[in-house]
Structure formats: structure tokens, C-alpha cells
């Protein structure tokens with residue numbers, strides 16, 4: 541069979557078997573199982589912990605854990621893990637991430653831009669929403685289609701064969717900055733993470749209107765010498781603030797008590 545035809549047949553049979561709907565009802569192509577994604581996430585997280593400095597500052601850890609726990613308490617139980625693991629990295633990077641398998645990383649540099657618990661909850665909610673919406677599975681599936689035949693999960697994780705795909709895998713997980721392969725989330729995924737993330741943080745009792753201040757702070761910080769790393773994988777779009785305002789107006793009063801996560 542000619543290559544092009546082979547690819548088309550493969551793509552068609554994959555598309556028929558792996559279609560799914562995102563939390564906002566969008567059709568998604570997901571080629572990897574929850575277990576595959578969880579083990580990729582957990583393995584990548586282990587690497588991050590080995591390669592980057594973990595913060596031992598008790599106050600900062602308590603603050604980030606408090607906000608993250610409050611947010612994750614609103615997320616339905618996910619397949620493959622019981623609790624979300626939260627690690628604070630000691631770095632000036634203005635960055636944060638969440639990985640399949642229940643892993644959350646927050647960089648201390650982010651706390652200068654996310655100035656209060658509501659703004660930090662905005663970022664954590666947004667990152668978790670990317671996980672809940674299977675965005676890394678989707679991104680990896682798209683790159684898989686582009687290189688039909690490449691079966692990342694058929695290769696033993698950590699093997700030398702896998703090493704050549706690590707950059708692409710990390711990029712799909714949103715960790716590309718650390719590995720020199722950048723894959724910014726697309727506009728659709730960003731909007732979806734904004735909407736789903738806002739619902740989660742509001743349910744946890746945080747103030748959703750602070751999401752506007754967060755993204756304004758992020759924009760202001762991007763004028764400086766070191767633009768926020770978060771914006772390189774989570775690009776802001778011109779209607780983000782408008783879209784957030786519209787979403788905030790439709791949120792019900794969840795009646796949740798505001799968590800007491802003081803910064804100092």
C-alpha cells in the first residue's frame with residue numbers, strides 16, 4: 541500500500557475507535573489510555589524532582605499546599621491515583637504545571653505574579669483543567685498521527701529508545717520549556733482550561749473575579765526583562781479577559797466558604 545494511503549487508513553481506523561468528548565463537549569481524538577498518561581505524568585514528575593530544586597520553605601509549602609488541596613478537593617476522583625501530589629520548586633520561573641496521574645508543580649517565581657490565594661487558585665485550577673480535559677493526551681495523539689506508526693507507549697518508558705521521544709512527550713505534557721521543545725497550548729485548549737478551571741476554583745470558595753487580575757498581572761510581567769514562562773506554553777489571547785468576565789457572570793453562587801490559606 542502506498543504510504544499516504546496507509547496513513548489515511550490508519551488515521552481513519554484510529555479516529556473511529558478513539559473519539560471522545562471534552563468537558564465543554566468538543567470532539568477529541570485520544571489514542572492513549574488513562575494508565576499510559578498517568579505513568580507518563582508520574583515518570584516526568586520524578587524527573588522534574590530530580591533535576592530541579594525543591595523548595596523546603598515551610599511557609600511557602602504550607603501556603604501552596606493549602607491552595608492546591610482546596611482546589612483539588614473539588615475535582616472528582618480520577619482513575620489511576622488517589623491523591624494529587626503537590627511540589628513547590630525553588631526557582632524564579634513564573635510557572636506552574638499539572639500532569640496526568642495527579643501531579644502539580646508550582647514555582648516560587650509564580651507567587652510574585654499570582655499575588656494572593658485567589659490568583660494562585662486561578663493558575664492551579666487552570667492547570668488541573670488541562671489534565672481533566674485530557675489535553676496532553678490530545679496533543680500526544682495529534683503528534684502520533686503526524687508520525688503514524690510511532691507508538692510511544694509501546695516503548696519501555698525510560699529505555700534508550702524512549703529517550704529520543706522524551707522531548708516530544710514532555711512538550712505534549714506542557715513541560716517543553718525544561719526540555720527545549722516548546723508546544724504552546726492552542727486557543728481552544730486555553731479557553732477550555734480557563735472555563736473549567738474557573739468553575740473548580742469558584743467551587744472551592746476562591747474569588748473568580750481575581751482571575752482577571754491574575755492574567756493582567758501576567759501581561760504586565762511580560763513587559764519586563766524576563767517574560768513569564770507560563771505564557772510561553774499558555775499564550776494569552778486578546779479576548780481572554782472578556783471571555784473570563786462572561787464566564788464569571790454565569791457562575792452560580794456555590795456557597796463555599798473561602799479557604800483560609802494565608803500567604804504569611
Ligand SMILES: [Zn+2]
Pocket residue numbers: 666670725729730733773774
Ligand atoms: Zn493553559
